[in-house]
Structure formats: structure tokens, C-alpha cells
Amino acid sequence: MTIIVPPNNQQRISIQKEDFNLGDEVALLEADNHEDGAIVTFSGRVRNKNLGLNVKGLYLEHYPGMTEKSLEKIVDDAKHRWQLGRITIIHRIGQLYLGEQIVFVGVTSKHRQDAFAATEFIMDFLKVNAPFWKKELTEQGENWLEARSIDKNKAQQWN
Amino acid sequence: MTIIVPPNNQQRISIQKEDFNLGDEVALLEADNHEDGAIVTFSGRVRNKNLGLNVKGLYLEHYPGMTEKSLEKIVDDAKHRWQLGRITIIHRIGQLYLGEQIVFVGVTSKHRQDAFAATEFIMDFLKVNAPFWKKELTEQGENWLEARSIDKNKAQQWN
């Protein structure tokens, strides 16, 4: 893998079918970045239970163009709230199976509390504002997931 | 590297001179773990500025025995507050140079808010209760770091 070193304060947003390597993503966030002592990451994977049904996998649909725009806005909002270094968001689309990675958010900062807050903020707003939809493939058939009110409440707590 | 898969709900605490690989640590937290969809990590590295002096490196001293015991207590407290899966804490000791990793905390959970809260909680209490001391090696000489009141305040916010 060729690692391209981004200039500091840069952000990377990728919507992709392909899997990603968390260690490589962290290496990119850290490469040649001696100012930021803290890095926080979140990753989400396909887990085996939702509403009591056995999940075999997920199909992830998105709205091309709007997805990127909505994530850029969330990143901009985070950068206005906290002192952040580099930010990476990766979200996969298409067919994903049990245990596969769905989403990665990584944030570097001089101070750990800024990196923690921004990573959670990005996930909370991704969950309610970024146009992705999950269809679960279970042993009982396929069904679109319903949005959860807890996610709406979590995002509203940042106001 | 041989990866030993821990049973679920297990925790791993390591105080070590050797470096570690963040990707390998995440792989251990995820291996054969299909219940936990969320994983949050924190890693801290030696950065180049502290109080305006140019940092070349750090020397990390600890209190063997008490360090492990204090970290186990912090992990126990976190498990009483949130529904957590696996927890890993790695803290390095000895001589570390600019850009090197100092500390890693990784937490898996069914729910992202539990993983975020527990990771930040562990770092906040590690900062005030775990017996590690940093001596900075700067171009102007060596000096022991002073504890910061912001860290004490952060930990008290969890009460």
C-alpha cells in the first residue's frame, strides 16, 4: 500500500464498497504529524443480533453526492467546535457480511477531550443526517432497518 | 505474531517497554467477537510541544504492582457503569522518543455510546490514579512533568 501523507488539518471522506484496514488508516492520520498527541477512532461492524433476529449480513444503500456533502458539513461543524488535527471518515456501501467493517471515524488532536468529543459528535450526526440506509438480511428474510429515536436524541444533545 | 483469542468479556492490561501495533490490538478485540458492533480506541503519542519547550522524548517511570492494580480498578468501575465487551489497556514505560506511542485503550460494546464513555472514563482516571510519571527530555534539559488541574477536573466530572 502506498501511503500518501496529507498536509496537516486535512480531512478525508470516503464512501466505498471496498474494505479498509484500520491500522493503515491510523498510520495515515499519524504520518508526519508530531503536533497531535491524541487520536480517537470509532469503528462499527455488522453484528449478529438486531431486534432478536439472526443477522447474516446487511445491504447498504446511499444517496451519492448528498452523502459526501452531509459528511463534509458534519466535519466542518466539528472543526468549529473543537481544535482538531486530521479527520478521516470511511463508510462502506453495498453488500456486507457478519463481522465486516461498516464505518470508521478517526480524529487527531493536541488534546484528548477534543478528539473524544469530535469523534462521538461525528458519529451522532452521521447516524441522523447522512443518507445511508441499511437493509438487514436475516434467516427470516430481508427488511429495511427503522431509525431509532435514541439516535435522534443523541444528536439533539449537542445543541 | 501469534494472536491468542481471549474469551468474550475479557480484559487485558499490559505495562511494557516494547512498542505495540494498533491494528493488531484492534484485531484481538474483534477476533471471534460478533456481539459487539462498536469499538472505540484512544492512543496517545509523544508530541513535540509541551509548555513551549521542544520535546525530544520522554522517560516514563511507574510503580510496579500498583500500576496494574489501579488500572484493574478503573476497568472494574467502567464495567459497572456500562455494558462493555472486551477492554485492552497498554501503557509503555522507559525511554520513548518523538512520535512514539505511549498509551492505548480499546473498548468494544454492543452500543457506541457505552464504548465512547468507557474509553474516555478509563483515560480520565488513568491520568489521575495510575502511578506513572513522565520526565521530559527537551533541548533545554530534563524535567519532571507537573500534573495538570484540568485532568483532576475531568476525572471529577464522572462523579
Place this chain on the structure above:
Amino acid sequence: MIKVIFFAALREQLNCSEIELKYENLSSVAKVKQAIIDTYPQWQSILESASLLSAVNHDMVDAEFPVKSGDEVAFFPPVTGG
């Protein structure tokens, strides 16, 4: 013209991913939705679901948001990514 696109469960319920409407006084998202229902009355109950979200030119907006000719309007269920 206004391009209207549907996503996810909504697209499957309508069995339609995209339509085009002539721009004739469709000056808000609500008016665009009403024009669709006038053309496809069988979609009324689905499109009047209170939980449906809407976007104009890739920004999430509410029903009163203005629409002009050439805009891309989207309707979709609450999002479930992450």
C-alpha cells in the same frame, strides 16, 4: 423540469426510483409532493407518511423549502447508516 428521486424502503414501496415533473408553480417541497400525488394518486398514503425526509440539491430541508426549475428533489425514510 424537476428531477425527483426516491430511496431505500420508499423506492421499493413505490417501485420507482426517479421521476421528472414539469416545473409549473412547484415553488416548495410540499407543492412538489402534492404534484406527485396528483399524478400518482395510488402513492398518496405512502408519500404522506409523517416520517419521510426530503432534500433539495443534496441538503436536507423541510416542506416549506423553496424549489426552482432544475432542482433535484429527493424523498427518503429516516436514515440508518453508521
Place this chain on the structure above:
Amino acid sequence: MIKVIFFAALREQLNCSEIELKYENLSSVAKVKQAIIDTYPQWQSILESASLLSAVNHDMVDAEFPVKSGDEVAFFPPVTGG
């Protein structure tokens, strides 16, 4: 006997990492500290620093915490790990 150990900046200031004290009515951390000062009066101002922390048998404790023969008592500056 009571084993007393010092860490980090405190160890360097005292130029001493470990001492042993006879257990004679040293029934609290404060009394252990006073016994050290009685033996090494030149350490008084350093050991009476308000910010010093103490531990007994690997648990952080305050000055009134009871001490018994065989215990390991430690004094150290506020911690700075992570």
C-alpha cells in the same frame, strides 16, 4: 518493619528510593511520614509538600489511613501518565 518507597521527582529530591522503618506505633500514613522526618530532618520541607500522594499496599490512600507492620508505604508526586 515497614517498607517505604519514593518515586519520580520525590525520589530524585531525596536521592533515596527506599527505606525501612521499625514498626513502633506507626499506625497511620501521617505517623509514618513523621517518623521519616524525625530520622531525616533534612527531608522535612520536601515530605511536607501538600501535593504529595501516598499509597499503602498499592492502593492510593490519605494521611489517616491505618498502617500495620509488614505494609508497603509509598510516597510520590501527582501522577502524569497517559
